[in-house]
Amino acid sequence: MARVVRFYETGGPEVLRVEDATQHPGPGEVLLQVQAIGLNRADSMFMHGQFFEKTQLPARLGYEAAGIVKEIGAEVDPAWLGKRASVIPAFSPNDYGTVGEEVVIPSRALAEYPSRLSPAEVAAIWVQYLTAYGTIVELGKIQQGEFVFVTAASSSAGLAALETIRAEGGQSIAITRKSDKRAELLAFGANHVVVSEAEDVQSRVDQITGGKGVRIIVDAVGGPLLQTLAAIAAPAATIVEYGALSEHPTTFPQLTVISKNLTIRGYWMAETLAESNRRQKAQDYVLRRINDGSFQPRIARVFPFAQVIEAYKYLESNTQVGKIVVTVP
Numbered sequence: 001m002a003r004v005v006r007f008y009e010t011g012g013p014e015v016l017r018v019e020d021a022t023q024h025p026g027p028g029e030v031l032l033q034v035q036a037i038g039l040n041r042a043d044s045m046f047m048h049g050q051f052f053e054k055t056q057l058p059a060r061l062g063y064e065a066a067g068i069v070k071e072i073g074a075e076v077d078p079a080w081l082g083k084r085a086s087v088i089p090a091f092s093p094n095d096y097g098t099v100g101e102e103v104v105i106p107s108r109a110l111a112e113y114p115s116r117l118s119p120a121e122v123a124a125i126w127v128q129y130l131t132a133y134g135t136i137v138e139l140g141k142i143q144q145g146e147f148v149f150v151t152a153a154s155s156s157a158g159l160a161a162l163e164t165i166r167a168e169g170g171q172s173i174a175i176t177r178k179s180d181k182r183a184e185l186l187a188f189g190a191n192h193v194v195v196s197e198a199e200d201v202q203s204r205v206d207q208i209t210g211g212k213g214v215r216i217i218v219d220a221v222g223g224p225l226l227q228t229l230a231a232i233a234a235p236a237a238t239i240v241e242y243g244a245l246s247e248h249p250t251t252f253p254q255l256t257v258i259s260k261n262l263t264i265r266g267y268w269m270a271e272t273l274a275e276s277n278r279r280q281k282a283q284d285y286v287l288r289r290i291n292d293g294s295f296q297p298r299i300a301r302v303f304p305f306a307q308v309i310e311a312y313k314y315l316e317s318n319t320q321v322g323k324i325v326v327t328v329p
Contacts, residue, residue, distance in 0.1 A: 026104075134271070148173070162189050
């Protein structure tokens, strides 16, 4: 029997259990022999019971994986059998999970396996690059040469945002709390890095933009930072909220929003994936950028499956730059 990860109560990584499981795909499903699993902040939120959906216990975990299709259920194209595939997070975490040696997933979540990438890299593409595409290209409609402000810039989604901005000819302004990540972000391609503990963010952004502010702001933090983001926003700017990393309440900057005619908009990639035309356009965009070399996923650390709980502890430490991946022998 293959091992999978389950949890029976919400909490931190200590609630995770590695258990044996016998699985077979039902109609519209496949059994994937997993090669690598990409870890995401959404996993942690779901595990803690803080996700968009209420966690239904007992629960599985995981949104992304790369592997080989071992079995197919009824109503699944036989051409998938034996093929390498990547998993797009086009399902509810209450229905499926990817953290295991073998996992059942819906065939609609299968996607092309980019041949130029390793299994670990393939498991690290969809959440981060779909988020970057959705916030910057689809919603932000980035224009050549314009500035985009990126919070949580050292996260996998933050790094994907920097790559997307560069690919679209924009200018990225990355913010990080501590100066120890400045050099890495610049090396990864950030045009400008603001260290919030050492610099006045508004003054620095005014200096970079010539006092014009920023039209597109992508934020994974919220909390008190939203006040600062509204302050650095250009008139009629859009602030896209796609995460909630802050442990503090988020205060709505009402007067600034009114005076600048700002739009503050939430985004979750399920919005893009829910419509077939939008999903196909997003998938094609990501694969095109991967194949032409514009996108190269950054792996922060790789853990073997035997250390999957330690991998989630590392995720929650917030010390990584890039994606955390678990590999399966």
